[in-house]
Amino acid sequence: MINEEANTAVENKPETQEYFINMGPQHPSTHGVLRLMLTLDGEIIKKVEPHLGFIHRSIEKMCEKDSYQQIVHLTDRMDYLSCHMNNEAVCLCVEQGLQLEIPERVKVIRTIISELTRLSSHQLWWGVMGMDLGAITTFLYGFRDREMITDIFEETCGARLTMNYNVPGGLMFDIHPNFQKRTKDFITYFKKKLPEYDDLLSNNVIFTERTKGIGMLSKEDAISYGVTGPSGRASGFSCDVRKHFPYSAYDRVDFREIIYTEGDCYARYRARIDEMHESMKIIEQLIDNIPEGDYKAKTKAVIKLPEGEYYQRVETARGELGVYVVSDNKKSPYRLKFRSPGFSNLSALNIMAKGDKIADLVATMSTLDLVIPDIDR
Amino acid sequence: MGLKKYISDIFYGVKSLITGMKVTGHYFVRPKEIITQQYPENRESLKMFDRFRGEVVLIHDENNMHKCTGCSACELACPNGSIEIISDKVIDPETGKSTKVIDKFVYHLSMCTFCNLCILSCPTDAIKMAQNFEHSVFDRSELTKVLNKPGSKIMPGIR
Numbered sequence A: 001m002i003n004e005e006a007n008t009a010v011e012n013k014p015e016t017q018e019y020f021i022n023m024g025p026q027h028p029s030t031h032g033v034l035r036l037m038l039t040l041d042g043e044i045i046k047k048v049e050p051h052l053g054f055i056h057r058s059i060e061k062m063c064e065k066d067s068y069q070q071i072v073h074l075t076d077r078m079d080y081l082s083c084h085m086n087n088e089a090v091c092l093c094v095e096q097g098l099q100l101e102i103p104e105r106v107k108v109i110r111t112i113i114s115e116l117t118r119l120s121s122h123q124l125w126w127g128v129m130g131m132d133l134g135a136i137t138t139f140l141y142g143f144r145d146r147e148m149i150t151d152i153f154e155e156t157c158g159a160r161l162t163m164n165y166n167v168p169g170g171l172m173f174d175i176h177p178n179f180q181k182r183t184k185d186f187i188t189y190f191k192k193k194l195p196e197y198d199d200l201l202s203n204n205v206i207f208t209e210r211t212k213g214i215g216m217l218s219k220e221d222a223i224s225y226g227v228t229g230p231s232g233r234a235s236g237f238s239c240d241v242r243k244h245f246p247y248s249a250y251d252r253v254d255f256r257e258i259i260y261t262e263g264d265c266y267a268r269y270r271a272r273i274d275e276m277h278e279s280m281k282i283i284e285q286l287i288d289n290i291p292e293g294d295y296k297a298k299t300k301a302v303i304k305l306p307e308g309e310y311y312q313r314v315e316t317a318r319g320e321l322g323v324y325v326v327s328d329n330k331k332s333p334y335r336l337k338f339r340s341p342g343f344s345n346l347s348a349l350n351i352m353a354k355g356d357k358i359a360d361l362v363a364t365m366s367t368l369d370l371v372i373p374d375i376d377r
Numbered sequence B: 001m002g003l004k005k006y007i008s009d010i011f012y013g014v015k016s017l018i019t020g021m022k023v024t025g026h027y028f029v030r031p032k033e034i035i036t037q038q039y040p041e042n043r044e045s046l047k048m049f050d051r052f053r054g055e056v057v058l059i060h061d062e063n064n065m066h067k068c069t070g071c072s073a074c075e076l077a078c079p080n081g082s083i084e085i086i087s088d089k090v091i092d093p094e095t096g097k098s099t100k101v102i103d104k105f106v107y108h109l110s111m112c113t114f115c116n117l118c119i120l121s122c123p124t125d126a127i128k129m130a131q132n133f134e135h136s137v138f139d140r141s142e143l144t145k146v147l148n149k150p151g152s153k154i155m156p157g158i159r
């Protein structure tokens, strides 16, 4: 009897079972309070289910009681690494509703600061990406260069991260007298330092082994999930708002839209590194040609948008941010909706990570460059 | 073929690691080109940027006079209720008219998002942003401040 049981156990293959584990909400490489429910078969990922809501602050609802000037500062708290672009999106939307003519000076300054914000965001992403894959060094190097940009922001805008430098109609103050010199100094400095990024990480054999062919996203999937920004462009989806729907001063600058067709982690990585080169090119074209003029168009103290619906999109460091305002001619919007890039990019995580190992999920998430408050709002 | 690729991969790998080490080595032997910074302990000599937004303060001159009329424009401009203006009506002994003066300018530093809207909205430029950046305290009640100093008065001529 006992022997018989032992024999059947040997004959049948050992049974495997799918199981769940939680990644997050407190996990160093989810970069915030994101909870991922992973369905695993051994170490292979079968399914990734993101659970949101841990940092929901109902920003959209708060906007319904705030005046248009006050809404701007709330958008700092969505994607804090591209706060200037978020501010700009709201301001452009309000200006579109008021049909306000914006001084040329404002457009150029907004563009320069947007590109600086994009640079600083990508520097931080580069540092953190290295750290996620086990290289602490890159974190320190990325922050070293980012520090110069935050100093520029601190001097001109008054804050290092949540700057709130835009107001509907223009800017809060004029640029600081040192702004141009500091920015030019930074560009000369960073031109020399950017090759270091390649030496340290891009060509590193451990890094390339862990990113090439990992987290594949096809162009069709990128389009159907609405993956925008460098992540979408690395799959061959031409989606740069700055090129297709130019706003501010992007119509007069010459830059390349970075497109890669591989759609793996390494392509997304390269797309961002190349974007840093392009951002510097844009800044160089504009920094010496800031037109004279006012830094703010005249607006009423209480802004009321005419009844109707307004939509404005901008390209943040993570992708396309859309602001949709429904106005009923009151001093706050009837409804305001943000189409945030992080939310759509995260939705594609399941198909990107399927079939990879758990450790690859960390690399995939890193190259998506998620900012959790942007996803939850 | 397989062996050749195997060996060239090893060489490529070692080379890429050495390239990276060269960068870190460069900074290792040149400690002057620092990567990290010390925390600014030199609080007396430290010069912050003028526009840096540390906290809202009410400007007082040497005679303990301020410019706040108690008009509440800043309270209305604030998106999150960080400012409360508690004002009084006093009868001017000379003209007999009643005027508004502030009793307390309450500022909740713990709720402030440093958006600068209150400063922009003040018609008399009575408030400004101070540059101090160390706000930690042991009890959160200490973060609720009364900005007008005891015994302070409004500057003459400000209406």
Ligand code: SF4
Residues within 6 Å of the ligand: B056, B077, B078, B079, B080, B081, B082, B083, B111, B112, B113, B114, B115, B116, B117, B118, B119
């Ligand atoms: S800075 Fe902004 S949040 Fe702070 S008190 Fe002024 S208006 Fe309110």
Ligand code: SF4
Residues within 6 Å of the ligand: B067, B068, B069, B070, B071, B072, B073, B074, B075, B085, B121, B122, B123, B124, B125, B126, B127
């Ligand atoms: S600080 Fe300025 S805006 Fe605020 S109540 Fe006083 S005068 Fe009015």
